Structures are given as structure tokens and as C-alpha cells.
Amino acid sequence: MDSALIPEGVKRCSFKAFCLWLLVIFGVIGFGIVGGFFVLWKGLNVTGLNDYFGFGLYITADLAIIALGAGAFFTGFLTYVIGKKELKDIINLAVVVGFICYTGAQLVLLLEIGQPIRGWFSFWHPNVHSMLTEVIFCITCYTIVLVIEFLPLILENRQLDKVPEFHYFSHNLHEIMVVFAATGTFLSFFHQGSLGGLYGVMFARPFAFRTGFFIWPWTFFLFVASAIASGPALTILVTMMVQGITRKKLVRRDAISLLAKVTGFLLAFYLVFKILDTWWWATQTAPSKGMSFGEFFKAPYGMWLLFAEIVVCGIIPAIILLTPKARNDDVLLIVACVLDCAGIVINRFVFTVQNLALPVMPFDHWEIYVPTWTEWAPTVALIAYGALIISLAYRYLPVFPRERELNPID
Amino acid sequence: MSGNESGKIRYGMVIDLDKCTGCMTCAVACQQENNVPFREDETKKVRSITWLEVFYLDNGKPYPEHRKAYLPRPCLQCDADPHPPCTFVCPVNATQRDEETGLVAHIPVRCIGCRYCISACSYHARYFNWWDPKWPKAMEEMLTPDVSTRMRGVVEKCTFCVHRLQLAKDKAFVEGRQELEEGEYVPACVEACPAKAMYFGNLADSHSEVAKLAKSPEAFRLLEKLGTEPKVIYLSSQEWIHKLADNVV
């Protein structure tokens, strides 16, 4: 049964080894499910959240993985809309990663809201002024797009492909993929932006608030930029990881290098504006709200976070990615991508948690947020969920179109 | 309210911190009036629901120059145009400002508990129900039917006892009046204040007591610079208290 499902002409590890690997993954996922069940059953009181930290690890994780999932739409955009054919090597994986990120984010979102059974109210009674409404609508639509993008790959499974309807359907989907890529790009652009807008519009929260353009605060654009500057980095990282684990060359190096180069440019582009924004925020926006820049940073959420975000996880990876020699070195490339991804996590964390730790009323106090295991478990399970989907996809679907070519079985 | 040329209503509160004795009757009256739940341990303040919270202020000086004051903080019912920070962000329309009264309502049964509004409010005026509210069985008899009880997983906050507005209006309607007299609608905290340090009325009516007090040189609002336009105004003759009203760069 197992071997019948594996694509033709490729080699996979033994079913036993695969099962063992799955067991580990299911262990982690099981732990996450227990945590999630606890939250649903007992309520959010089992988390570290409180009236100071309305948002915490769940939202940080959500925002981070959605940003990192941007690799899907951006790679799609480059491949189908711009026409960078060499990225076809990697586009399937990018879609899978995007699918993981978005479905995972929605699962966690279900835990995060206090009344999950009313979650659908945001469609039933939407408030059009809310950035969150925009986010929820766009994410839902884009998840559907990702499912559609993922579908042909699933249908290319050796057994499924034998069903003529599926075969034609998947073929037809391939034909019109450019439409979905474009739709995805549009939707993604907006919800990545809205996620930034989510914070930028909080005009009573001096740490998050930003001036902006028309109805969009600068964070709107910065979040888009940071997402596309880090999403592809995750795609590269996952590719390198799969290659490392399988000890195979699955994607041509020039495809990876191209993506790395583009990422480097985007990161540099983002950083310029991020630094400008930080400077404007520190010298103009914050003082206009009565706050000095120094007040924003206090232990444990000190200035080191800003340094880590912009210099260590921003400028350094940008330099690596923009230097052809460096990005062609696998180790340096991985370091750069890891830093890039870490940078975006810090960015989302800072906007989510540090923003709320800050006392706005002068007689108020700093609070520190400590997540509990019920928050960690589902968050970690999210990564395991990613590993599960990628493992299954890699084993049973032709994720890497050039695998056979690059790894001929003798 | 009478004497108001424009007919506009902006209900607001004035709290005289010089008169306030820090007795916390306002906060107790509020809990009673609005079926605010309580638990055995309420000392984790970041999870304790107090629609009207009392903040502790001090001048930061050592003994015996040390001075303290208590600052009662209901929901400040921000009048920012076009939206208060909180209603603006709600994805499900669970919170809105009534533009005819200026009152910011929150409807817990509509709320999905995303807590975006909690994050958006700089005054910590919004509270999440971390637990299902539970009362000792007998105490369920002392719950008022005017305010519905909430459930776990939703946000709640001070409404300026808007149900009292409805009760006052009902009374006026049955008496054949369309308009309310000043003082007919007063939130529970204001009514209970034994030092008469709290005032309530229509800020848009220049003849009302609150409108006059709001113009006093002793008047200030919290975090004026944020542009939230709160409709709760504080009075104090103490310079150190004024300094705590807003952040200074």
C-alpha cells in the first residue's frame, strides 16, 4: 500500500522508519491537542494571558507564521506572474509551506478567541471598520486559494492520478494557476498589511501607533514588506532542511540562489523603511503621544530586542543574502535565513507583547507576560503539524518536480 | 436635558479628586449594580473584573512629604472622532458608540472574545471573563435583572449604567415627557458616592453642572495627548495629580 502511493522513480526511506518519524510528530501534535483541549474546556484562564496581555504567544505565533507563509504567495507571484520559470522547482514546496502556515494559524486562532463557537460571527456580523475583519476575511479566502493551489499537487499522487476526472481536473487547475497566484498575491498583500494595520491603528497605544497613508498606517506597508522579505527565507530554509534530512539534492542551486537574492533585496528594501519608520516613531509619533522612546524599553523587553530585530536579524542577513559568494555558501545561507525568520518573529512579538507590557497611564506599571504550557504546546504542535504535512507531501506527492532528474535511481 | 440649544447629548462624568476620600463605594456600588462577578481570589489584578477601577496615585516623595490619592476610573467613554480606540477594532460589531448619547456600549453576547479591544484601550477599562461567572447559589437572588450576566470568554466594561437611562426614559415616557431632567439618569457610582465627589450629566449642554465643572481650571482628562477625547473629567487642585494625568516627554 505504502509503496503504491510513493511517486514513481524516486526513493523513499523504509515505511518503518517513516512510521517512527510520524510517531514522534504525532507525539508532539498530541501534546498540542491536549493543550488546546485544555484551553477549550477550561477557558483561557489556563493561559498566561490577562487583561494587560490580551494578546500573547498565540497571536505572536499566528502573526509570525502568517508572515513566514508569505513565501507561498510571493514565490507564486514570481513564478507565475513575473514568470521566473526556474522557481518552478520550488513553487510546490512554497505552496505546501503556505498551506501549513495558514491552516495552522486558523487552528490556533480558534483557541485564541474566548468564544470559539461564535468565531463565525466575524462573517455573520462583520464590522467593516476593523482591521481584524479584513484579516479574517482575507485569511479565510487565501486559505481557500492555498487549498486550490495545493489540490493539483495532491491529485498528482500516483493512485489519485489514475482517476481520469482527477487527472483532468488537476491539469485544468494547472492551466489557470496564474489566476490563483494573482488572487493569492492580492489577498496576501492585503491581509499581511491588515495585520500590520491591526497594530498601527491603535491610536491609544503609543508603542504600536503609526501615522500613515490614507486609512493605512505605515505598519500596513511594513508588515507586507517584512512578510515578503522573510517568507521566501522560510521556503529556502525548509528546502534546505528537506534536502539535508533526505540527503538528496531536490532543487537546483540556482533556483535557491535566485530566491535568496530576491529575499536579500526585499530585506534590504524593508530595512530601509523599517529604520526610517523607527526613527520617525522615536522622534515624532511617540513624543506627540507624550511618550519618550526610552520609556518603550524596559526589562525584560529592553532595547536589545530592537537591536536584535534590526541589526542582528535584519542588516546581517541582508548583507549575507546580497553577497553572491555568501549566499552561495550553504551554511551562510542557512544562517541568513534563520536570522531573517527570527527577525520577523521578534518584530511580531514586539508588536504583540511589548506593546501591551507598556503602561500608558503614568501611574500604571509594566507587566511581564509568561506563557503557560497550554500556550506552548499548541504552538510547538504547529511546527510538528508542518513537519507532518511536509513529510506526507514529500513521501507521497511529487513535490519536487526535478527530484527524479537530480537523483536518478540506478 | 434642558437648556441645550443644539439638543445634542454627550453624557459625561466629572470626578473631583479633592473631594474623593478613596472609600471605594463607587466601585462596590458598580459591582452590585452590574452583576460584576467575583471569585475567591481577586488579588491577581490583571484578571480581576472591576468596571470601575480605583487607581492608587502618589507624589513619589518620601515620608512625611508623601501624599496619595485614589483615582476612580470608569470607562472613559471616549469621544474620539470617528471612533473610540476600542469600537474601531471590534471585528463583530459587539461594541459601538451610541451617537445619540455618546455612550460606548459593549454587548457581551455578540462578543467572540478576541480581546482586540482590550489591547486597544490605554485605560485598561475593558475586562475579559477569564472564567465563567459563578455566584454562591443564594447570591444569585441578588443579581439585578437589568443587566444580563456574562459568560466566560467575552469582554465586558462600564456602560455608565446605560440601563438606568432606559429606566429613566421609561418613567418619563409614561409621564408623557420626551426629555429627561438633569439628574434623572445617573450611574450607580455617582449616586452612591457619599462625599458627592462625582457628577454626571450632559457635557454638550453648557448649562449643565458637568459642563461648567469641565471648564474649571482644576479640570483635566487622562492621556489627553492620545486624542481619545474621554468624557470623564477629573478635578484636582493638586499639581502633582495634574502631572500624573499625562505622560511628559
Place this chain on the structure above:
Amino acid sequence: MKLDRRAFVKLIAGGVGGTLLSPLPWKMADDTAIWSQNWFWRPSPERGSATLVNTACQLCPGGCGIRVRLIAKKNAVRIDGNPNHPVNQGGICPLGASGLQYLYGPSRIETPLKQTGQRGDVTTLKPISWDEALDILATKLRAMRQKARGLVCVSGKRQGTVPELFARFLHAYGSPNYVLMPAAADAESLGMFFSQGQSGLPGYDLENAKMIISFGSSYIEGWGAPARMQLAFGNWRSNTKGNRARIVQVETRGSLSSSKADDWLAVTPGTEAALALGLAQVIVSEGYYDRSFVNQYSYGFDEFKRLLQRNYTPEKVAAITGVTREKISALAREFSQTKPAVALSGWGQGRMQGSVYDFLAVQSLNGLVGSLNKPGGVTKKPSVPLAPWPEVVLDAISLEGEKEPRLDVGNEVQSSFPTSLFYNLVKNMNQGKPYSTQMLWVYEANPAHDLADVEPFIEALSNIETVVSFSSFMDETTQLADLVLPGPTYLERLEDVLTPPGLQYPVFGLSTPVLMPRFATIHPGDMLIRLAKSLGGGVASSFPWSDYESALKQRVEGLAQKASGRVADEPGVEPWKGGQGSKLAPNYESFDDLWDKLVEYGCWFDTSGNMPAWDSAFKTPSGKFEFYSQKMRQIGIRGNDITYLPHFEEVEPAGDPGDYPLLLMPYETLIITNGPVANPPFMTKMLFDFQLKGNDCFVDINTKTAANLGLKEGDRVTVQTERGSLEVRVHVSGNARPDVIFIPTGLGHSGFDPYIKGKGVNANAILVAQQDKTTGLASWWGTRVKIYKV
């Protein structure tokens, strides 16, 4: 005709189409939305028409008029202030507003209980019937009638017809031991007795005062009648009414009363009286005193003056109190020149006895500036003109009982005091001298928790055969009782509520049952009448009424006969505004009319216009206000000249300064009740997290002292006095004087419900009462302490 895949798909497609065109999905979605909002286990309060019922609050002696909002005439959902009531004028205090949490509280006692096992074991307190309970009590009382003096009744309530019935019962039964819980009122009453020759308590005309100096009283934190004080304070701070008054607080701790005053004098602990005398010295030596009063209506001024000049010059007082000479002089001038001005005494909430000399010092200051019995000054709290009951019928045993020495009297002299001396009672009960106690009744009091220096009292209980509690709640004393006879709560019973402490005009509040009693409780008044009847003889004859209501009505007839006074039937009354001699025309025609109106409005009051004139006010041997008390001499108090004059006595706190380097002082706050009931959940919720965190309460320590001791905010520490030790946490605060640690009272309950049980510690357990040798009063104010990290 095979149902192939395609056909099946079409069937499904048709079904989906049809479903979408039917109401099913849409109605389901809508109903699901409603269903998801229901949460059936959440209480949904019953609706019904609302009514407001006026009654009187009895949670403290403050005498507020309250309104209870009833839904469908049965569910009480809110208590707020009665706007017609002159004392609180619609305002209320946090405790009063929490009253329903007592009515519906989980620590209510539902039936009489009998201890069937070891005393103190709550699980063996078993429910019994009322007949059985009263029978047990009557049997025991009959059995010990020959030793009637062995019955002691402790009342936490100082006035009203029910406490009077208790006193009457003991009198008729033959015991002299009706004892009041200790309070500042004991010192005040004694002070009035010494300086004015009459028992009674001070009533302050604060509404008319333009300057107030408070000597240690927490004037906005529970002193006097709390809601009335808040109201008065609001008026003092009023810019619009022209009522603005200047407030000076003399207190060691940076309390709210200190912070809210115009001026705070942070004196050395326990030296408030010295400062009062220092002010008196300046006023006297600079000649600012009221000559007409001092010359014509006072006695012993010269002796007083000599003492002042000798011991209380600004230099000396500055050394004692730590207040600068300049400040003392300036304040003295201001106080004597601002008219009217008044000085308040009574430490904290007035819950501790205090020294009679402290009261005399402050009262002399009032005398010097002519503020006695004058508007804006201090007078004797007027009594409510109730009709008397018939005399107690004494039989042979009770006649004998009248001659027995009181257990709360420490020596011959004290037997003529018009006050209870509770700490003597504790001592004598412990020693069984001059005779042993067989039975202890505890009414409206929780001495096992609320008594400062509580340990000796708990020890004394072991010598007593039967402890009877009349409490409605499972408090600490009730836990130690052998028999519990629960009364209804104040919202379920009829009772009178008399003029609260410190008020200058008479008030008669009527508490009426606002709803049917929730449990089968019996009114203590009815209980006593029933008990008396079952005992027969003189006791029965002394209780001729069929029930408590008729006993009460008999007394209220006195109001109907009075030509002045009104039932509070309209808002905004100000009985202090009329000036001297003012009268209020009654708004009732007959007793029945008065009673009906009292039931409806809940309160009768009269003006403050009856302050006695200087020539007739004082019942001293000299007929004058006595700076030098001849009364003290007369009743046999021995001592030197200073003994009879107001003076400052330095009290050495208990404990070796070497072992216990710091001083521990208790403090009271309005948000933690110290009454016989424990803090309600509404109030406990409002405690700051530097007052209560989890189950830990905090002591306030000065910033520098904490640094010296290496203590940080939130550190867990042990505070230890020679009486014992408690575990608390540190709150570093600018409110605390260096080397003094402040601990809140009212916490640390082991009884009551889970909302208060085990929260914080009971400071009373480690305090040591310092008894004044002459008066027997606990003039206590602090205990030496050491503090170290756990």
C-alpha cells in the same frame, strides 16, 4: 437503471439546491447564533417590578438610612443610600453597599446549633430545633440562677433597644456583667464624666466648622459615622457652596486622612495629646483663648495653665512630637482665630479604647477656643427622646446581683465609672476572680477576632462552661460557642438605630424587615422575651411585652409626644442649619401616624439647635467645665495634681527594645471592615495588590527602613512581638514612618466563607494591650516588634 456515480451526484446537487432555497440552513444559522449566546448554566436573574424599601443600616453604628431595591417583592438586588436621610443624604459607604452579600452570604447560620463534640470543632456544631435550643438555655439559666452573677453578656452594639433588652435581662436575672466591647467611646465617655460631670459622648458640629484638627482620628476612613464624615468632607472641599474648611491631620501614618488634609503633621507615635497640649500652651500664653468661657464657665484654668507653661512649651512639645516649634505656634494661632474651629479625638476608627487623658487634652483645646456647645464646635451627643420602659422587677436574687462587683471592674474606684472596662473582664475571667464565669453570651460582637490583644480572651473561654452566640454568621466567636442562636440579619428584622457616634443632632432610624427572613431565625428581642417568660418570677415580670415589636413601640411613643422633630420624608434636610434654639415642626399627628411614617421613610430626626448653654451644660461639682477634674477626686482617684489635669502620658510599648527594635502599629481602612462581620467579597475585591496578594497581606514599611533591613517590595517576612508572630509580605511605602511598621486590622479570619477565610493575618493576635493603671482602659497604641525574612 443503475444508480451510478453521476446520478448520485445529481441527487445530491438537487438536494443541496433545494436545501438552500428552504429556510433550513438560514434559520439554523440564525438559531445557532442565538444558541451560542445562551450558556444555560449562567444565571439569568428573574425579572419583575421593582420597589424601593427604606430601612436603616446596622452594619456599623454609623446610622445611615438605606434603600433596598426589591424585584418582584422578594429578591433584594441593591442597597443604596436613602436621599432623605440627614446622616448620609443618599450616599453610602462600601460596607453598606455590600449589605446584600451578608443577607445572601454563604456564612449565614440557618438554624440553632449545638456543640456536640469538642468546642471549636465546627463539624460537630449540629443543627437543633428552636424549642430544643431555647430549652437548653432556659434549663441552664434556671440551674445557675443562684449564681446569677456568673452570666456575662458581651455586646458589640452600644445603644438601641435590643442591647438594652440584653442589659435588662441580666439586671432582672441578677448579673451585673453586661459588658460592651471596647472602643474609643469608653475613653470619651469617661472623659465627659471627668470634665463635664456627666456620662455621654461627644457630638461634633462638623458641618458648620471652618477648621478641623484631627488628633489621630481616621476622619474619612471610618471614624464616627463613616458616610456622614464623607459627606462632611465633601462639603469642606466644596468650592461652590462656601463651605470650604481647613483640615489638619495629626497622625503618625500617611493615611488617606493625612493625605487629604490641608496639612499633615506626622507626629512621633502616640504623641497626639502632647501636640494638643502644645497648642493649648500657645493659645493660653499668647492670650488667644475664649475669655468669657474660660473665666466664667471653667474650673481649674490656673492649674492647667501652670502645667502647660511647665511641661508643654513649644520647645518641649517639639521634642516630644517631632513637629517644629514654628509649626506648633502657627497652628495654635490659626486654630484659635478661625471660627468656628473644632478638634477631633479618638484614634483611628475609634475602635480602640485609648487614653482618657488624650480625650481630655483635645477636649480642653476645644474648651479654650470656646468651641464647647457652640455651632461648629463640639457638644454632648443628644439623646433620642424615647419613652422609658417600666422599671425592672427585682426579685431576691437580682437584688443581690445589683450588689455584686462587676467583673470588668479592676478596683473600687472604677465601679463608679459609666463605662465598661473590657480588658479587666478578660483578666478577671481568666483568673476566675472575684468569681468565676459560668456562661458567656456574645451579641453583635466577634471578640475572638476583633479584640485587639485577642489571645487572653480566647484563653479565658476555656474557664467558661457555656458560650452562647447570637450571631447570624459563622464568625470566630461562634465557632467557639456551645450554643448558637442565630438572629435574622438587619435586612430581615425590626430594630431601632440611634444617633451615630459623633453626631450633633438626634436621629432615630428604624430598621424594618425588607423581606421575609430567609431562614428560621428568631429576633434576639423576641428570644429574650420568650426566655424571660420561661424563667418566670421577676425576670418574666420585667419582660411584660408579647413581642419585641410592642416593646419597641412603647419606647417610640416618646417621639410622638415630643413637640419637635420630623420624619425624613424629603431629600436635602440639614438639621444643623437652623442655629441655636431652632425647632422642627413634627410632620406626624399621632403615634400611629408616626409609626407608619417611620416604617415608610425609616428615620426621625431633630435639629442640632438644642446644645445646652454654658451655664447649665456641666454637671461637675463646680457646675463648670473642669480643666482640673474634681469629679476624679470625688470618686476617689488618688494621685498628684497632674492626675486631675489633662496631660500627656508616655506609654512604654510592650517588648524589650533590644529584642524588638521596631514599633508595630495597626491601622484601619474603610475597605476592610472591622465590625462583627467579615469583609464582603465586593470589598475584598477592591483591595490593592499591595494590601492583599493571594492569601498574604502586607505591612507598610518605610523605604529607608526596608533598605536597612534588606527588604524589598513583596518579600515574605515574619513580624514578631512578644505575644507571637505572623507571616506577611512587605510593602515599601512612603506612608510609613521610619522604624514603624503598619499592619492592617480586619483580616485573618478563620471563620466565615471562602471569600475571606484565610486571607491575610489577624493583627490583633500579636498586639499587646497597655492598660492604664488608674482607669483600666487600654490606652494601647503600639507594640514593639522585630521583622525578618521567612
Place this chain on the structure above:
Amino acid sequence: MTGENKQQSSGLLGWVLFVLGFAGALFVGWIVFPQLLFSTKYQPINYNHSIHQEEAGLSCEDCHFFLEDGTFAGKPKLSTCVECHSEPQGETEDEAKLVSEYVEPEKQIPWISYSRQPDNVFFSHAAHVRMAEMECTDCHQDVSGQTKAPPVKINRLTGYPNGIIKMYVCENCHVRENVSNACDVCHH
């Protein structure tokens, strides 16, 4: 040919099945579903409006009136009934039940409401009847002249009677009449 035929017949069959599914779903959705969704309850006493109006000469307001504080009394309390029925007036079974089961033991009659709103909804009768001068029958069924108390249909899912006014109805009318549609006008 046979293949074509087969295809045709199966095509026809397909359409028949489609219509069948369609009609079946419509039947379930319109007829069966409402039956399943609601349960039927009967009033504890079969109140006869007609007899009270015609023979006792009562008007609606005698039992359904406003209180002084502006609230609406709704369904009458037992005390209203007792005014006439302390003793039986006639010989009906329901009246006998009223007297024996409720009047004598002084027990309130547990009337089932036809229009009970959820507990977070606060409908002001004063605003609608006194200010907007609406007729009772604009929202409530007209029971005058009815000799039997109509049964109450209760929604099994929500627990509310089917007669309750839905929020969109309130909102539409408020929009038409230019009245505030703010949440706190009705919800607290």
C-alpha cells in the same frame, strides 16, 4: 446506439433524481424542519380572553398595564386575578383550577410567555406604546375575543418562543422611524 441510449436514459434519470433531491430537500426544509424545530407547550390555565372582555367587561389595560416607574407589568400577577377570583365566579374547570392550585396556596401562575426575549434584550414598552403609539397587536398576536389560550411554540435549539421579534425586524423599523439603532438602546 445502446451506449448513447444508456447515456440518454441515465441523463434523464439524472434529472429526475435531481428534481427528486430538490423537491425532497424543499419538503424537508419547509415542512418537516419547522415541525422538528419547535415544541408545543400549553398555558397552565386555559385563559379565556373573550369571557373576561365580554362578561366581566374588562379592558386589556386592566391586566396589562404600566407601572408608575414606567415599566410594563406584562402578564398579570396572581394579585390581579385574586381581585375577582378569590372565590370561583363560574363553573369552568380552568377557574376551579385557578382557585384551588394558585389562589388558595397563594402561588403565582407560571404563565408561559409568547414573546420572551433573551435576558440581554430590554424592550421598552413605554417607548413603543406611549411614545411611538404603536398598537399591542403590531407585535403580539391579537388574543381579544379568543376563548382559548393559544399554545406556545418553543424553539428547541434556542429555547425561545417562535413569536419573538427578531433583531432585524426591530432594526428595520427603527431605520424607518429614524430611531437610534445603537446596541445599548436594547442590549445591556
